[in-house]
Amino acid sequence: MAKMRHTYPVPTPALLAVLLLCAAPAFAQPEACELHVWPTNQHVVTQNFMDKGQLGLVGDIVNSTMQLASPQYAEAALKADLAPDVQQALMRDTDLAALFKLAGHRLVFHPPETAPIWTLDALKKPDRLAPDTPACYAELAFISLQYLREPMRSRLRSFVRYREYDASGKLRAKLLDTTATPAANFPPRQPEERAAATAGLQRAFRDNLAKLAHDKLKR
Numbered sequence: 001m002a003k004m005r006h007t008y009p010v011p012t013p014a015l016l017a018v019l020l021l022c023a024a025p026a027f028a029q030p031e032a033c034e035l036h037v038w039p040t041n042q043h044v045v046t047q048n049f050m051d052k053g054q055l056g057l058v059g060d061i062v063n064s065t066m067q068l069a070s071p072q073y074a075e076a077a078l079k080a081d082l083a084p085d086v087q088q089a090l091m092r093d094t095d096l097a098a099l100f101k102l103a104g105h106r107l108v109f110h111p112p113e114t115a116p117i118w119t120l121d122a123l124k125k126p127d128r129l130a131p132d133t134p135a136c137y138a139e140l141a142f143i144s145l146q147y148l149r150e151p152m153r154s155r156l157r158s159f160v161r162y163r164e165y166d167a168s169g170k171l172r173a174k175l176l177d178t179t180a181t182p183a184a185n186f187p188p189r190q191p192e193e194r195a196a197a198t199a200g201l202q203r204a205f206r207d208n209l210a211k212l213a214h215d216k217l218k219r
Contacts, residue, residue, distance in 0.1 A: 032104070032106055032134060032136075033102065033104050033105040033106070033134060033136035033137065033138075033167075034105055034106045034107075034108050034133055034134055034136070034137050034138075035096065035097050035100070035102050035105040035106070035107050035108065035137075035138045035139070035140065036108045036109075036110060036129065036130045036133065036137070036138070036139045036140070037088075037091060037096065037107065037108070037109050037110065037139070037140045037141075038109075038110045038111075038112055038114070038115040038129065038139075038140070038141040038142060039084035039085075039087035039088055039091075039109070039112050039142055040084065040087070040112050040115075040141075040142035040143060040144055040145060041079075041083075041084055041112045041113075042112075042143065042144040042145065043075060043078045043079045043082065043144070043145050043146075043147075044075075044144055044145070044146040044147070045068070045071050045074045045075045045078060045146070045147045045149070046146055046147070046148050046149065047068060047071065047149040047150075048148065048149070048150045048151075068149055068187070073187065074147060074149075074186075074187040075147075077186070077187050077188065077194075077197065077198075077201075078145065078147050078186075078187075078201070081186075081197075081198045081201045081202060082145055082201060082202065082205055084111070084112050086202070087142065087145075087205065088109050090202060090205055090206055091107075091109075091209065092107070094206055094209055094210075096140075096209065099209060099210065099213045099219070100138070100213050100217065100219060101213075101219045102138055102164075105136075105138060108130075110129075110130070112142075115129065115141055116129070118143050118161075123143075123161060123176055124176075126171070128163070128165075129141060135165065135166075135167060135168060135169035136165065136166065136167045136169075137164075137165045137169075138162070138163065138164040138165065139162070139163050139164075140160060140161075140162050141160065141161045141162075142158060142159070142160055143159040143160060143161060144159045145157070145158055145159075145205075146158075146159065147183060147186065147187075147201075148180065153182065154182070154183050154186060155180040155181060155182055155183055155204070156180065156181060156182075156183040156186075156201060156204035156205060156208065157178050157179070157180040157208075158178065158179050158180070158205070158208040158209075158212070159177075159178045160175070160176075160177065160178070160179075160212060161175070161176050162174065162175040162176075162212075162217070173217065175212075175216055175217060177212075177216050179208040179211040179212050179215070179216065180208070181204045181207040181208055181211060182200075182204060183200055183201050183204040184196075184200035184203070184204075185197045185199075185200040186198075186200050186201045186204075
């Protein structure tokens with residue numbers, strides 16, 4: 001009797017690829033990086049004018065021209081035009097992680113109420129604001145937003161605290177500083193000027209972010 005010979009199908013390239021994947025050792029996926037952000041609900045209006053004793057009548061004229069008719073109205077407009085949810089939307093539109101050159105960082109926002117009370121000790125404290133986070137992590141906290149009225153100009157000043165950690169969790173960058181850029185058309189003097197004033201103020205907020213990245217963090 002002839003001996004029976006068994007034949008087996010020749011593996012296709014696709015089947016070989018599946019077999020190789022199954023045989024390969026499993027490697028842990030790298031931990032994702034995150035950028036955590038705390039907008040602020042601290043809005044301040046400040047007016048700095050010339051000393052009347054220095055420039056006499058000229059100083060009086062400049063001061064009277066620049067003085068806000070209603071600081072309370074300016075503060076209300078500042079709070080509305082840069083409310084925490086508006087700050088968050090502006091930072092998303094700006095692509096904050098890309099601006100800070102934090103490629104691959106997932107953006108995570110926190111309510112301003114979850115930030116510490118910003119005393120001097122809290123500002124200097126080295127601990128992370130969000131402790132249960134990946135080793136690769138950065139945090140940006142807005143301490144306050146200030147509309148600053150000065151002779152012949154007005155600016156929006158952003159006061160921020162920034163920390164950045166590498167993939168091993170080591171602190172590689174930190175910053176506690178302010179940035180200020182012109183706030184065109186703010187505050188509005190008439191109701192029909194409100195849209196232009198809002199646009200100018202929000203543009204100043206975005207410009208402060210760019211200035212923070214390029215001039216302060218040297219990106």
